[in-house]
Amino acid sequence: MNKEIEQRYLLAKEKYARVGVDTDLALKKLDDVAISVQCWQGDDIQGFISDASLSGGIQVTGNYPGKARNLKELQMDIEKAFSLIPGKKRLNLHAIYVSSPLEGRDIDQLEVKDFQGWIDWAKKENIGLDFNPTCFSHPMYKDNFTLASPDEEVRSFWVRHCKACVKIGDDIGRQLNDKCVTNIWVPDGMKDNPYSHLEARERLMKSLDEILATPYSKENELLAVESKFFGIGAESYTVGSSEFYLGYAIKNQIGICLDAGHFHPNEFISDKISSALMFVPELLLHVSRPVYWDSDHVVIFDDELQRIAQSLVRENALSRTHIGLDFFDATINRIASWVIGTRATQKALLKAFLEPKEELLKIENDCNYTKRLMLTEELKAYPWGDVYNYFLESHGVKSDEDWYQDVEEYEKEVLSKRG
Ligand code: RNT
Ligand code: ZN
Numbered sequence: 001m002n003k004e005i006e007q008r009y010l011l012a013k014e015k016y017a018r019v020g021v022d023t024d025l026a027l028k029k030l031d032d033v034a035i036s037v038q039c040w041q042g043d044d045i046q047g048f049i050s051d052a053s054l055s056g057g058i059q060v061t062g063n064y065p066g067k068a069r070n071l072k073e074l075q076m077d078i079e080k081a082f083s084l085i086p087g088k089k090r091l092n093l094h095a096i097y098v099s100s101p102l103e104g105r106d107i108d109q110l111e112v113k114d115f116q117g118w119i120d121w122a123k124k125e126n127i128g129l130d131f132n133p134t135c136f137s138h139p140m141y142k143d144n145f146t147l148a149s150p151d152e153e154v155r156s157f158w159v160r161h162c163k164a165c166v167k168i169g170d171d172i173g174r175q176l177n178d179k180c181v182t183n184i185w186v187p188d189g190m191k192d193n194p195y196s197h198l199e200a201r202e203r204l205m206k207s208l209d210e211i212l213a214t215p216y217s218k219e220n221e222l223l224a225v226e227s228k229f230f231g232i233g234a235e236s237y238t239v240g241s242s243e244f245y246l247g248y249a250i251k252n253q254i255g256i257c258l259d260a261g262h263f264h265p266n267e268f269i270s271d272k273i274s275s276a277l278m279f280v281p282e283l284l285l286h287v288s289r290p291v292y293w294d295s296d297h298v299v300i301f302d303d304e305l306q307r308i309a310q311s312l313v314r315e316n317a318l319s320r321t322h323i324g325l326d327f328f329d330a331t332i333n334r335i336a337s338w339v340i341g342t343r344a345t346q347k348a349l350l351k352a353f354l355e356p357k358e359e360l361l362k363i364e365n366d367c368n369y370t371k372r373l374m375l376t377e378e379l380k381a382y383p384w385g386d387v388y389n390y391f392l393e394s395h396g397v398k399s400d401e402d403w404y405q406d407v408e409e410y411e412k413e414v415l416s417k418r419g
Contacts, residue, residue: 002393009390012383019356023387026353033349034088035342036130036324039097042077043068044330047096056136056187057231062331066415071099080410081338084403086395090128092324095165108160112171119175128178133165135186147207148188148200148239159210166214173220181284181322183257185226189234200239224255224284228262250279259286261294270307274315286326296327299341309348336407351384
């Protein structure tokens with residue numbers, strides 16, 4: 001253990017103790033929170049099935065060298081990133097990341113064996129896996145539609161794909177003995193004003209009902225549905241809106257996925273967590289960073305990330321919330337982006353764990369808003385960074401900016417040699 005980091009921690013511990021906060025306990029709590037890291041940042045959502053370009057109204061810009069080109073490279077890169085991120089982690093997979101060739105089958109015929117390479121890897125890494133059907137980047141994504149398509153051939157293709165994914169998520173959860181969150185997001189929408197907003201929603205509901213009829217165990221798998229406000233090329237109408245999916249999740253008692261980039265610029269998912277959890281059993285978060293319109297920038301330690309973490313901790317939401325990251329940026333080193341985004345999320349959680357919860361609740365219930373403002377402001381400058389560094393060091397991970405050397409070395413030795 002680095003002496004300076006230890007000394008700084010001991011000073012921080014004393015300071016926090018004065019306001020009734022136990023830093024050791026906060027670190028223990030942080031250790032228990034699993035963050036699901038999105039595999040798709042490693043190769044700009046390309047996957048291993050085809051070289052079709054990304055569609056579905058989402059875009060990855062940039063051409064930073066060294067993206068993973070196959071399973072081995074992606075696993076290697078994730079392992080590198082994980083070595084720089086302490087604490088519990090999971091990996092979030094999209095269905096296009098098969099671990100062995102499909103040999104003539106299309107994605108409506110996926111089976112768990114197509115992901116066995118990941119399941120075995122997850123066992124070795126001692127992590128859980130999450131899963132997503134991939135309803136884009138495929139020729140059957142037609143006229144901006146998948147599950148809500150008016151073309152029965154298209155709609156039923158995507159229903160088969162999603163049913164196969166539900167089955168796979170169930171198998172993953174069983175094999176790993178760790179619940180797999182399978183999240184359904186579809187890009188369905190319209191560029192220009194629809195004549196009717198209703199018909200496509202009825203078709204989406206019909207498709208979802210068919211998908212939910214797939215046998216699966218709620219112990220092995222949580223199904224979640226993800227709403228969106230608009231996508232590129234679908235600016236005027238999104239079938240799976242927030243109201244649609246929240247209603248659907250409540251009615252069917254499945255998870256709702258709140259993506260930080262899928263709402264109006266002045267609307268925050270942090271304020272939705274407590275309400276949603278009153279009506280759905282579990283929540284999935286796509287922690288992301290919107291900039292003007294839906295663009296998934298690398299998560300940073302900004303106000304909304306802190307508010308999300310505060311909601312989770314202050315409102316006892318952690319035990320029913322799955323934290324997933326969702327960003328893709330091809331202009332910077334992809335491994336660094338994983339480390340930065342995941343560490344930022346951990347920092348926000350730790351900062352929230354380091355609040356004197358009971359006292360702040362009491363102050364608030366006494367309607368002593370002056371004291372609440374004073375204390376929350378003062379806490380912002382408390383030495384939580386020293387506590388986080390101690391967390392890193394005690395897990396044998398390099399603290400402050402020192403981890404970046406590893407990434408630079410890896411870029412030089414490995415990434416720069418990829419074609
Ligand atoms: C798209 C959604 C969705 C995707 C991933 C790749 O707007 O946020 O979650 O980012 O499935
Ligand atoms: Zn998302």
